[in-house]
Amino acid sequence: MGRRGSGGEVALDPVRRLALEALLRAEEQNSYVNLYLQTRLAESNLHPREKALVTEIANGVTRWRLYLDWVLSRFCKTPLDELPPIPRNILRIGAYQILFMGSVAAPVACNAAVELTKALSHPGMVALVNAVLRRVAENKDNIPLPDRDREPARFLSVKYSHPEWLVERWLKEWGWEETEALLRANNEPPPLVLRVNTLKVSVGEFLELLEERGVSAEPCKFAPDGVVVRGGDKGEALKLVRKGLAYAQDESAMIVTHILSPRPGEKILDDCAAPGGKTSHIGALMQNQGEILAMDVHEQRLKLVEKTCKRMGVTIVRLVPADGRSAWLFLSEKVDKVLVDVPCSGTGTLRRRADARWRKSPELIREMAGLQYELLRGVAPLVKVGGVIVYSTCSLEREEDEEVVRRFLERHPEFEPEETRQYLPRPIPDCEAEFGAIRLFPHRHGTDGAFIARLVKRAEGRVEE
Missing domain, CATH: 1.10.940.10 (NusB-like)
Known part of the structure; x- marks a missing residue:
């Protein structure tokens, strides 16, 4: 007024x-x-x-x-x-x-x-x-909606305010109950989730620091180094983030890095590394021992990686400005593991940004799937025999997830899928996907949507032109 x-x-x-x-x-x-x-x-x-x-x-x-x-x-x-x-x-x-x-x-x-x-x-x-x-x-208590039986996609689209084309896709893929639960979850504001920087502080010590500042929080359900802020002044929690004691990161993103399972002394390539959240997590799990090659096609964005790692105290990162689609042309050395956390349509993260759902399209999904495959094949020659690629997206679309992995395995028989769940730090129910991968959902797991596959190299292969 x-x-x-x-x-x-x-x-x-x-x-x-x-x-x-x-x-x-x-x-x-x-x-x-x-x-x-x-x-x-x-x-x-x-x-x-x-x-x-x-x-x-x-x-x-x-x-x-x-x-x-x-x-x-x-x-x-x-x-x-x-x-x-x-x-x-x-x-x-x-x-x-x-x-x-x-x-x-x-x-x-x-x-x-x-x-x-x-x-x-x-x-x-x-x-x-x-x-x-x-x-x-x-x-307001008597607003008519489209007919549920005659126009199911339109009914859900209007009721939960999602694009009808996306609702149609999800109904076809997941069915009514799953789709409605997902749509409902996308309209719930997500909590503030922080990954504790274990190079500087333990999870228990970090929870005590939050409590001293009047912030209530609890450990994440699936990621051992994550906490969920439940109450109090979030600004106080973010002050600790700015000090490098934690990083604002969804639990699904933490799980990706745990599935990569970095070990001290390894050489790891983080493709599409910016802004550095997973790079710094890899460094923490490696206890700052070994080497991380942080690659990104945008040199300016690599400065964000550098800034993040400096704040978090990660000292083993080498920046590599290069296009991951041709990664093998820019690097001569072999690596133990590669994280390919690709750009994607982001349909698993619609709860995060209010306007995200209106910026997606079927064309974007097709475009992303092509790019994702090129990024995956671009790093294949760099992996040692016995080494691993972890492929991850924050998309719920098969074209960007299983179909990219399927296409890669068909053209790169030197790689085999591994059972991803054996690398989870804690069991996650109802997450199984094809090729031994896992898929996380906002409504099932309380995380952003994500797809994570682990591929092991059994022999040397050819470079795909």
Whole structure:
């Protein structure tokens, strides 16, 4: 709601105005809501509670945009895509508060939207915004959805605000119950998970440091060096991250490195290494003994690896600016193990970024699968006989996971799949995938979605041109 200025005029609510600004910027310039807010909130004088509210509104509207538009279209005679961007996004902000934020009374949400519209749009939009939002408030407990039996994909798409093409894929692959559980999990904000830097502190000591700062946390379920922050000021936890005592990293990413099973004294290649989270984890598990070759095609991004490893106290890293698709042309030495944590569509991490689901496409999945295969074959000649490649993605799509591994094994018979589960630091239920690999799900395991396969080299092979 607007605030009265000294002259009686209404001063615009800075929280909703900044949320609107972020949404408009994302829509008009294709920018990322979270990245834009990081900069703008750091510059603002808003109270921390107000900053949290800006973030909740902007991310909530972005995440639930499809459902919000479905609801608004029930009560708005003008098609939403024909409305100007400002009133369209003001309607979304108002509807999100009415439908999802029990802490905001419907009249407050309506009045705040009206004041924003008065100030930023033309007079004809004020009555429309007011009428539509009041009807949303009156009918919020009786919103019709697409027919579940006749249009199952559309029903789930609208109800859980995911692209229909992606819901169709998952229904075909995973079935109704699994897909609905996954969609629901993607709309739950993920916890802050930290990997403890065991080069500097033990997990027990780190938990004590958090407790001293009023932060409640508990050990991760599957990764022995991870902790999950459950309460308190996350800013206090992140101060310890900046000191190099921990690294913000999902548990699934920690499990990837444990499956690689680095040992002191080994030589390990980390392909696609930036920004260095897994590189620094490899260094910790190697106890800073041996050598890590951190490769990335973007030399600038290798500086992030260098910065991360310096902060974490990892001293055994050699930076290799090179394209992993031709890794064998840039390195002459053989290595014991290779981590190929490839760029991917990221469909296993949709809960992490509010706008991620709207930036995916079937074309992206096909494009990524081609790149992933090229990266995997590019490192094959560098592996010693008896050595290992761990291939991992944060995608749930078979084209990027099993099919890439299948294609690689067909063309590289010198490699065989290993039973990945035997390298897990702790048992994980219901994670089996083809080729001895594992797949993690947000709704099953409480982690980001991930696919992890371990391939062992049994003989020398040819270089694939």
